Amino acid sequence: MIVVTGATGHLGKLVVEGLLEKLPADQVVAAVRTPEKAAGLAERGVEVRRADYTDPESLVTAFKGADKVLLVSSSEVGKRVEQHEAVIEAAKQAGVGHLVYTSAPRATTSALVLAPEHKATEELIEASGLTATILRNNWYHENYADTIKQAAETGSFVGSAGDGRVAGAARADYAAAAVAVLTGEGHEGKVYELAGDTAYSYADLAAEVGKATGRETRYVDLPADEHAKALTEAGLPEPVAGFLVALDANTRDGLLAETTADLRTLIGRPATPIGVTVAEVAGTR
Missing domain, CATH: 3.40.50.720 (NAD(P)-binding Rossmann-like Domain)
Structure with missing residues (x-):
């Protein structure tokens, strides 16, 4: 059971x-x-x-x-x-x-x-x-769902991650990996670093939104303090804004950028590209 x-x-x-x-x-x-x-x-x-x-x-x-x-x-x-x-x-x-x-x-x-x-x-x-x-x-593509929707509507989004990259995958990919471990054999005692096959930057994310919507979409990189100010002015509580800015700093520092083979090996197929999730969230797929 x-x-x-x-x-x-x-x-x-x-x-x-x-x-x-x-x-x-x-x-x-x-x-x-x-x-x-x-x-x-x-x-x-x-x-x-x-x-x-x-x-x-x-x-x-x-x-x-x-x-x-x-x-x-x-x-x-x-x-x-x-x-x-x-x-x-x-x-x-x-x-x-x-x-x-x-x-x-x-x-x-x-x-x-x-x-x-x-x-x-x-x-x-x-x-x-x-x-x-x-x-x-690693990061779920769907964590950027609100960002994708906003960018699709306005043609831009802001952040403070610089050129940092994210080796994300779709939530369904991580679920499939869990199923493989729960129903398979030989996984006891293992630690799997699960990540997508390709790491993408916020500029890449903007480009995928542009591709999905057919309109130019830009990522606007801000200094951390300006990013925090923009988030609080948009109505986010200061602790939440601080947390998001810290995550972008981690992204800028490459802490989410590592790609590995563990995920695609467990699920037996490539991980879902960010463009697929963008198209689904933006309603163009």
Whole structure:
């Protein structure tokens, strides 16, 4: 039995769909904070169990009888370590045979602003004694969905990433990799650095938007302080603006630029090019 946490979230939902293409529905458990949101999965024969990262008892119950558990990292930045620790402890108590975790690129050594919580989680997993596989997912193309929509409407977008590049892939690619690990053999103890086949700059992203919309689209690079000001003037809270500017600084420094073969090897095909996602988001595909 395979349990997928966050099964109604963007990534978890795709993983469940991928598992259902390979396994009978009664071998898949959707672990979700709000079971009502997974009614559609229940109708298809998937067992739905309540699993709240802030409620350890719910996690132990959700993992009962599980051979494998996919821990999709929490979306609550700043609270991840505590929440992930609850999942890891519950997996131990439930006797889970194999834990798979979605981490971040080079999590244990990177200066990426998102890395510390993933580093701490990986260390907790190692200390737990659980058999595990770490999926270090690079950036999702879909993280730029709002940027793509804005650029398609206005013909430009701003940032402070300079010529930094992003070795991103589509969310569906990372989901397919998780499915391959959960249904395959020989992945125990492995750490996979998952990334797209080609790294792209923000200027490249603008060019793809232009290609999709048929209108010239520009990326306007700003100094970090001007970028932060533009974001707050657009209505973003200062902490959020600061976080986004820090991510662009990481991008400028090349922390998301590393391409690897791990993703395409696991999924058995090339990763999705950014242009495909741009066309989908811009509504031209």
